[in-house]
Amino acid sequence: MEITRFVFSLLFLVMMTVGASGSPKHWGRKRVREPCKKLVFYYHDILYNGHNSKNATSAIVGAPAWGNRTILAGQNHFGDLVVFDDPITLDNNLHSAPVGRAQGFYMYDKKDIFTAWFAFSFVFNSTQHKGSINFAGADPMMNKTRDISVIGGTGDFFMTRGVATLSTDAIEGDVYFRLRVDINLFECW
Amino acid sequence: MEITRFVFSLLFLVMMTVGASGSPKHWGRKRVREPCKKLVFYYHDILYNGHNSKNATSAIVGAPAWGNRTILAGQNHFGDLVVFDDPITLDNNLHSAPVGRAQGFYMYDKKDIFTAWFAFSFVFNSTQHKGSINFAGADPMMNKTRDISVIGGTGDFFMTRGVATLSTDAIEGDVYFRLRVDINLFECW
């Protein structure tokens, strides 16, 4: 019978298709590279230099044998390890109301040019955002933009992953810098 | 024919449904927030203070210019960086048989209140668990509970991700603290 044959073909086709999509995922394929959330923030780092203890938001806590903890070391600050608790703002004004804190550390890690390595969290506790976003990665500062990883999150950012693009928005001697952070989250829960 | 029409409707319906579920995943949606594994541990940190080298499980290795490596610094220990190798136990008794080691570091990172930033691993090598769980995140210690990220794992915890909730179970001056860690894993392989 025509119709029976048709139904069997249909059955076969359906089984193949469903079978394929229902099989264990092979994670190497077919992810959509479209962010599920986009955020832009600025954060402001004022490094302790012996004279600014009131305003400083960060301090050198480790240094190589040839350095100290008040002045950034020679050789492009290689080995200087800085702990920070920096205000996060929505625009590039240090005096805007902070919407959270950037907390963690960076270390200068190259002798011949400026590069750094960052691990830190954005910690939010406002009406707009509650929770944290955790970051880690290399920051080759001499590049206009640098990508680091969003390695996790909590609260509003539960289990998130993504990429954050850093760019230096301002730098004033060895004391102040301001980073712009474009956060693109590709896994949201 | 009735039945032919029915079969075509069926075909259409099936194609639509299968098509939708077979298309590239958009990762921003529809995750189940139910842990695939839950674990509870305690770990015990005994900080070196110049007099307890036998029992100490951690030591200050970085400090700001105004601090040293034997006594926690002023300003809520801002900038103190501590390396630890702490015993993990199943209950809150320091003298229980350890089931693993918590290894990594924390740093105090705020001048006006106590907050810290942690990156560490739980390392297991027993009949019950083999492998490691890796953590990172901000620990605003004054809160009763704090969430950090589980950023990866190996062995029994291969590729895992999740959230760990820290709570301070005991604290004795500047020398001893005990954390309870409620681990909720949301990605298991």
Added chain:
Amino acid sequence: MEITRFVFSLLFLVMMTVGASGSPKHWGRKRVREPCKKLVFYYHDILYNGHNSKNATSAIVGAPAWGNRTILAGQNHFGDLVVFDDPITLDNNLHSAPVGRAQGFYMYDKKDIFTAWFAFSFVFNSTQHKGSINFAGADPMMNKTRDISVIGGTGDFFMTRGVATLSTDAIEGDVYFRLRVDINLFECW
């Protein structure tokens, strides 16, 4: 009618199957443990010891109270924190052309045997690879092989996750070691 009953059974079967595969993912199940990318590299660490500033690729920047920043501390170097910018090569020859840089830090974290904790990036900028791979985890160095987590990536390694197996390929006193890194990526985008 036979055929009607058959079609209804088919409809039911299809609905069940499609329903199951189309429902929200429970992430705890059925992942394929087959790498989507495999890479092998070597990296070379030459520790500053007061006499090799020209060749050194790393330096002690934190140490416990009983140590200093020129000589690795007693008690299996417990507490020594080292920042590095190490060349990555494709084979085990220090003098091969580097294909990238390993940048980050490690700390020795156990008093009774050698163990370390690593957080770093592989940074590539060549015709072959552009981007970075970020790592974190415990390194119990006395084991022949040790697994750490690939916690993220950028550029060619956008959003990747996986496991990297470290093995000590050579060690020369306190100054030089070479690690082989077998990277197995299980999430590729």
